[in-house]
Amino acid sequence: MSAPEAWRLSATALAARVRGGELAVDDAVEAGWRGPAGTWEAEVRAVVHADPAARAAARPREGPLAGVPVLVKDNICTTDYPTTCASRILAGYRPPYDATVVSRLRAAGAVVVGKGNMDEFAMGSSTEYSCYGPTRNPYDLDRVPGGSSGGPAAAVAYGLCPLALGSDTGGSVRQPAAFCGVLGLKPTYGRFSRYGLVAFGSSLDQVGIFARHTGDLAAAYAALAGPDPLDATTRPGEAPDVSGWRAGVTGLSFGWPANLWREGVDPEVVGGLEEAAARLERSGATRVTFDFLPGEYSVAAYYLVATAEASSNLARFDGVRYGFRHADSADLRALYTRTRSEGFGPEVQRRILLGTYALSAGYYDAYYLTAQRARTRIREEYRAAFARCDFLMMPAAPSLPFRLGEKIEDPLAMYLSDIFTIGANLAGIPGLSVPVGLSRAGLPLAVQMLGPEDGEPVLLRAAAVLEAGGEVARLEGEDTPEFAWPTKR
Amino acid sequence: MAYEAVIGLECHIQLATRTKMFCGCPAEFGAAPNSNVCPTCLGLPGALPRTNRAAVDAALRLGLAVGCELRPVSEFARKNYFYPDMPKNYQITQYDRPLCEGGALPVALEGGARRFGLIRIHVEEDTGKSFHPERHGDRPVSRVDFNRAGVPLLELVSRPDFRAPAECAAFLTALRRLVRWLGISDADMEKGHLRCDANVSLRPLGQEAFGTKTEIKNLNSIKGVEKGLHAEIARQRALLESGGRIEQSTLLYDADHDRLAVMRSKEYAHDYRYFPDPDLPLLVVEETWIEDARGALPELPWAREARFATQYGLPGYDAAVLTETRELADYYEDLARGLDGKLASNWVMTEVLRAVKEESLTLAAWSAKVPAGRLRGLLAKVAARELPGPLAKQVFAWMRDEDGTVDELLERHGVRAQGSVAELEPLVVAVIEAHPGPVAQYLAGKTATLGFLVGQVMKRSGGQAVPQVVRELLEAELARRSGS
Amino acid sequence: MAIDRAEVERIAELARLEIAPERMGRMATELSAVLEFVAALGRLDLARLAPSTFAPAGTPLRADELDDRRIPAAEALSAATEHDDGFFLVPPIVENVNP
Numbered sequence A: 001m002s003a004p005e006a007w008r009l010s011a012t013a014l015a016a017r018v019r020g021g022e023l024a025v026d027d028a029v030e031a032g033w034r035g036p037a038g039t040w041e042a043e044v045r046a047v048v049h050a051d052p053a054a055r056a057a058a059r060p061r062e063g064p065l066a067g068v069p070v071l072v073k074d075n076i077c078t079t080d081y082p083t084t085c086a087s088r089i090l091a092g093y094r095p096p097y098d099a100t101v102v103s104r105l106r107a108a109g110a111v112v113v114g115k116g117n118m119d120e121f122a123m124g125s126s127t128e129y130s131c132y133g134p135t136r137n138p139y140d141l142d143r144v145p146g147g148s149s150g151g152p153a154a155a156v157a158y159g160l161c162p163l164a165l166g167s168d169t170g171g172s173v174r175q176p177a178a179f180c181g182v183l184g185l186k187p188t189y190g191r192f193s194r195y196g197l198v199a200f201g202s203s204l205d206q207v208g209i210f211a212r213h214t215g216d217l218a219a220a221y222a223a224l225a226g227p228d229p230l231d232a233t234t235r236p237g238e239a240p241d242v243s244g245w246r247a248g249v250t251g252l253s254f255g256w257p258a259n260l261w262r263e264g265v266d267p268e269v270v271g272g273l274e275e276a277a278a279r280l281e282r283s284g285a286t287r288v289t290f291d292f293l294p295g296e297y298s299v300a301a302y303y304l305v306a307t308a309e310a311s312s313n314l315a316r317f318d319g320v321r322y323g324f325r326h327a328d329s330a331d332l333r334a335l336y337t338r339t340r341s342e343g344f345g346p347e348v349q350r351r352i353l354l355g356t357y358a359l360s361a362g363y364y365d366a367y368y369l370t371a372q373r374a375r376t377r378i379r380e381e382y383r384a385a386f387a388r389c390d391f392l393m394m395p396a397a398p399s400l401p402f403r404l405g406e407k408i409e410d411p412l413a414m415y416l417s418d419i420f421t422i423g424a425n426l427a428g429i430p431g432l433s434v435p436v437g438l439s440r441a442g443l444p445l446a447v448q449m450l451g452p453e454d455g456e457p458v459l460l461r462a463a464a465v466l467e468a469g470g471e472v473a474r475l476e477g478e479d480t481p482e483f484a485w486p487t488k489r
Numbered sequence B: 001m002a003y004e005a006v007i008g009l010e011c012h013i014q015l016a017t018r019t020k021m022f023c024g025c026p027a028e029f030g031a032a033p034n035s036n037v038c039p040t041c042l043g044l045p046g047a048l049p050r051t052n053r054a055a056v057d058a059a060l061r062l063g064l065a066v067g068c069e070l071r072p073v074s075e076f077a078r079k080n081y082f083y084p085d086m087p088k089n090y091q092i093t094q095y096d097r098p099l100c101e102g103g104a105l106p107v108a109l110e111g112g113a114r115r116f117g118l119i120r121i122h123v124e125e126d127t128g129k130s131f132h133p134e135r136h137g138d139r140p141v142s143r144v145d146f147n148r149a150g151v152p153l154l155e156l157v158s159r160p161d162f163r164a165p166a167e168c169a170a171f172l173t174a175l176r177r178l179v180r181w182l183g184i185s186d187a188d189m190e191k192g193h194l195r196c197d198a199n200v201s202l203r204p205l206g207q208e209a210f211g212t213k214t215e216i217k218n219l220n221s222i223k224g225v226e227k228g229l230h231a232e233i234a235r236q237r238a239l240l241e242s243g244g245r246i247e248q249s250t251l252l253y254d255a256d257h258d259r260l261a262v263m264r265s266k267e268y269a270h271d272y273r274y275f276p277d278p279d280l281p282l283l284v285v286e287e288t289w290i291e292d293a294r295g296a297l298p299e300l301p302w303a304r305e306a307r308f309a310t311q312y313g314l315p316g317y318d319a320a321v322l323t324e325t326r327e328l329a330d331y332y333e334d335l336a337r338g339l340d341g342k343l344a345s346n347w348v349m350t351e352v353l354r355a356v357k358e359e360s361l362t363l364a365a366w367s368a369k370v371p372a373g374r375l376r377g378l379l380a381k382v383a384a385r386e387l388p389g390p391l392a393k394q395v396f397a398w399m400r401d402e403d404g405t406v407d408e409l410l411e412r413h414g415v416r417a418q419g420s421v422a423e424l425e426p427l428v429v430a431v432i433e434a435h436p437g438p439v440a441q442y443l444a445g446k447t448a449t450l451g452f453l454v455g456q457v458m459k460r461s462g463g464q465a466v467p468q469v470v471r472e473l474l475e476a477e478l479a480r481r482s483g484s
Numbered sequence C: 001m002a003i004d005r006a007e008v009e010r011i012a013e014l015a016r017l018e019i020a021p022e023r024m025g026r027m028a029t030e031l032s033a034v035l036e037f038v039a040a041l042g043r044l045d046l047a048r049l050a051p052s053t054f055a056p057a058g059t060p061l062r063a064d065e066l067d068d069r070r071i072p073a074a075e076a077l078s079a080a081t082e083h084d085d086g087f088f089l090v091p092p093i094v095e096n097v098n099p
């Protein structure tokens, strides 16, 4: 294969060629920029910080991800690019340290090729709330790529890079992965270090991975997972071994909580889900049907816990030590309120207010504490489900990618687009969004699979079966099925 | 109407750990501004806290020393408020579930010892430091240094059991001694290692219910605590006596002008929105850790003070002075081995403490120079009446600057004490024979003349005899003569 | 549970945000809608449940040893809009006023 087509390769195939000397690191890293980015980036706008010099500075020839270009969401700290959370309040801010996930990526040989667009501070489900303007969905430029990690999802979908990092607080990796037709994994809470991930809802946040191929997901997971002394909330002990991702699903059972999509879910989404379930059954998995707690409770608990934590996490943005400071700050009160009111966008301000309210005197018990109790209830619900099956299947999002501007004026409608993803964050369990084809209109269809804590190996096995149309053996090297690339229209 | 003050204290103790509470930066004092900072203690986006075991251990030791109940599982919480010296605009502290609860601190008061009850002791992080008012060009500014941000603190909250400022001062003095004794803090109030806020209310004498309280901040010396409290009690009393009402408020004490300023705060300013810190899992202290800490606890200052009084027969004052620090108590006990306790106490309290002060030494530096064993050699000779007082003090002075035992020092300086009976006997006889008048007066019952005769013998010995020995020899010789 | 404008003002004050008067009404309406939605939690039987918290494994404890994560003062200051002579600069702190 000639160098210009290297962008089509899976990350593992690309790394193998770099290690073998068949492909120059520069060609590996720049392939996406020279190829598909020329076609797509001007309209999709997935990338908010790029720097050819920074890309050229890294020349790794070794490691499982040698020479693999990776786009990193703009809320994950990197020393070689700004980290702004797509917010005016961090305009131009360049961290003096790399996030642990970034150091681990680099140690594995990967090259950070830029920073991906997002909803400001990861608060959103459409990548419309960005100070850099929205990212568009490569499968339909009038539609959103999902959010909040829309930039990294779209970049992987159009071919800029085979892997990208996002963050998932309530579905911000899985939902845009579903909208952009790529794989999106949110690991078990504590499996990936949060050190260097700018906090939104600390008890819910996890860094996640976008990939086009299950094997790449496994390689990236192996490189990133594991305890970090810099993050007290990482799980002690070795991360689960995902190298058996091609083992198939024979003997596995999946839960089928059909009550969740009886209404309010796009029929094409349900159709994709049915088809995927049937494929898993044909491959040897069994279906267990039961009812599950409706997702509205998760959304309600989530919007109290996440905003409460956010209201405190975002207090540090005050114009004193870094980032934007309002020019007219004659006294301290003005410094704080003007800087924060101009630095934060309206959705961020809305959530800070909601979270402040949920924690404030007289409301703490009724809101924050109640939400934390509900969270316990939701965890128990998942625990009970995993006593009956190895993993759960459900939609990743209730709808197909919606149009830009469609939900931006209605916060609650936007919040409800996370109804299927939020539960995993509340329960701390892993979730994986897997593409399963295209809708009649050519938009990506996806399913979501949820596993118990440390259930990533099982999720990857099921994803591989879906990727290979049941023939897992095909996922070997050059035989890997071609990704369903978007076409420009 | 007579009023009674009700006072509770809230003390912050800066721990003498090597690193900060939640990061590996040095916790030292005096570095160049903003040079002991990292992403965590500077509150950079994405940085996370990691707990210093030594700080938790210090809290356990203090908690055990004052008999707190220790919580095997406690919780860190965030206290949310905006302030420029607070990097994250929240402070990591403990709220609902503190590490230590209850307990009491024994305090020596004029009427005897009393135990003042505690509500809680918990671990938290300090803020940075701001300097103001300052100018930058033509603008007024404040300057902020984050070196202190994240340094570990213990917060100790007392029960409202104090009725007088002097009790508070005594409590702080006892607390300062204890934390130094345990080696957990330098507790230097001038350097802000020990800070104190107080809650004060007044109520008519005999009334059970508390009055409206005010909080005084900035009580940054023991004298300041007393003066600030007196000022606030006077202010409240004057207000009540003129028919006014106390407003719940926070006041700042300005020690330089002995003045209280009311903090202006907007209506909702004190809603701290505490909630469990999601970055820090629960703090679990296993039973073995508690037992190890308990086992490593030294004999506590008040226990040692009491033991000194009984074991060495010391007056209460001596026992208190000698147990001011653990180093001093150790030095004293080492010195007193095989000696009269009071003799050793006198020497430590006068000579040793004066020398330490004159030379601005730490006791550790003093002990290196004049180890207790060496000084014991000198005191043993004093006790055996081999050295007269003035000469012993001279030897002590030599000891401060030179090496060597007492005998070596005497020899080096060409001085020897005329201590033995054989040496002094001829002098005694000579003096008796040279002064028949005083001798006759003494024998006639005018014993005061003995002092004159002792002085004469001392003179003939060149000041090198031990007066007590001379006195005894004279008495014996005169008795022999009167009886013959 | 509806939030009125005064309540929005109170929490904006706590959060150090300034909501323009013309946005105030809309913010109150939006927040009220969300609070009405979260009231659904009241239908769950939660009384017997403890609030969710971390696994009882306990926070890892760090040895009291210096590490190498310090940032030089010049670099720490370089991200600030205003600094001088090693210090971050802020508008004057007035001791007895809550900023």
Ligand SMILES: [Zn+2]
Pocket (backbone or CB within 6 Å): B020, B023, B024, B025, B036, B037, B038, B039, B040, B041, B042, B150
């Ligand atoms: Zn630090």
